[in-house]
Amino acid sequence: MSYLDWIVLSGTMIFIVVYGVWQTRGSKNISDYLLGNKQTPWFTIALSIMATQASAITFLSAPGQAYTDGMRFVQFYFGLPLAMVLLSITVVPIYHKMNIYTAYEYLESRFDVRARTLAAILFLSQRGLAAGFTIFAPSLILSSLLNWDIYITNLIIGSMVVIYTVSGGTAAVSQTQKFQMGVIVIGMFIAGVMVVNMLPKEVSFGNALEVAGKMGRLNVVDFEFDLSSRYNIWTGVIGGFFLALSYFGTDQSQVQRYLTGKSVTQSRMGLLFNGMAKIPMQFLILFIGVMVYVFYFFFQPPVFFNKVLLEDAKQKGQNANITQLEDDYSIAFFERKQKALDLVKELNKEEGNITQAEESLKVADKELSNIRETAIEAIKTADPNADTNDTNYIFLNFVIDHLPAGIIGLLIAVILSASMSSTSSELNALATTSLIDIYKRHFNKDASDRHYLKASRWITVFWGIYAIIFTMFANRLGTLIEAVNMLGSLVYGTILGIFLVAFYFKKIGGLAIFLAAIVAEVIVMYCFLFTDIPYLWFNVIGCLPVIGFGFIFQTFLENQKTT
Structure with a gap:
């Protein structure tokens, strides 16, 4: 990269970290630190939700996914808008009314401490690993640019995020994500315009679309019902709906974003905006990957992108x-x-x-x-x-090899910003769940507010170190955008089943749901280890047995009482 690129990149990163620390300095109590004192407006909530979901994996791996497999991955998000509507109507008012810090607190009031703790542990087990993915993605960039050992770049990226997350908590995450999303939108828009403008003069935009279509890269919607296909309209609408319902309704990294809202209305508007914006945003990111694919028909790509x-x-x-x-x-x-x-x-x-x-x-x-x-x-x-x-290296190679000075630095800043925003949300949610649902609930119930504030900061540091350690193994798990969603699908269905029973099936009690959740998770892991079922279906496979076995176990327990 040129000196100009380094100036743009380092200036953007330093500004984001310093702004996050300065804007949210001096959190006085645990409510300020974990929920931003519930003063966040809907637009900041919306940007924070989008930034949490749109990690560096989205902007680094998704264009490569489209390059190799076409546009069909966009179907993954088709169930999301319906999930946003359902959550806005049912879940948001419940969480606000209870004035809770985590989604899992609700489960204890509805069931018992076993259900709460199990759901919290399932969340922590997968989200802690997912945070490693979001650190690893930009580490690929720095290690390639600087020819440094990837463990060093893991430490650099992870440390930058931990600094402002520990300093300002949820408020720091939300404030920095506004600027990170601005950098992301501007950078990706420029990348899309430039890849089209860089096509040969004799190749129009319409020609590029036709070439992409002829080569099978504009496969946006597939209506064939095929259980062996990862991405079609059915896996997207059904499996994607269950995944989005669980992710946005039960995953603390997302729930914590809209728990900070000033009111139910503000939280609802933040969720609904995300429901409207996510599919177009993901479509455009994948479309950039398709245009890069066409670009390399006229400009020679490397034989191997890594x-x-x-x-x-x-x-x-x-x-x-x-x-x-x-x-x-x-x-x-x-x-x-x-x-x-x-x-x-x-x-x-x-x-x-x-x-x-x-x-x-x-x-x-x-x-x-x-x-x-x-x-x-x-x-x-x-x-x-x-x-x-080498899918994860395709878009990175295009940026470094073909874009002009200054733009390269901006787009690298886009990917790093996305990583920092998503990772900070995850670390913040991991710390909140660990503190509220595990430490405070089971080990130290009556400490001072100052003690919990200090503990939450140390827990954030712990999860940051945990995520950095996991990045050592992330490069063995293939396409990052698929790997991170597959990891979530291993537990999201089970967690969603617990919450759906809590919301809608009042006759099922705590012990029955605890046993049902364990059985459901065993079924999901069996499907993952011993079958070829596409991972999106794991969200359905995990959810439905929780409900079904919940009824069975509850009936059995009631019969035991009467005999």
């Missing part, structure tokens, strides 16, 4: 082999480029031979892909343990 791993393989005995493959790749690329230009010419004719040009392009694309696969095999030969999924 250049560090590629160079490492060269130094481990594969130099001559990979160098020859890179030469072959260049020849095959120019052949594909010519076929792509031929297709564009046929598309612009009134009666062009589009079918033949399309088939020729697909043959050339297949040849290029075969060379790339051979290069990946060479990397595996050099290092059998190498992670050869």
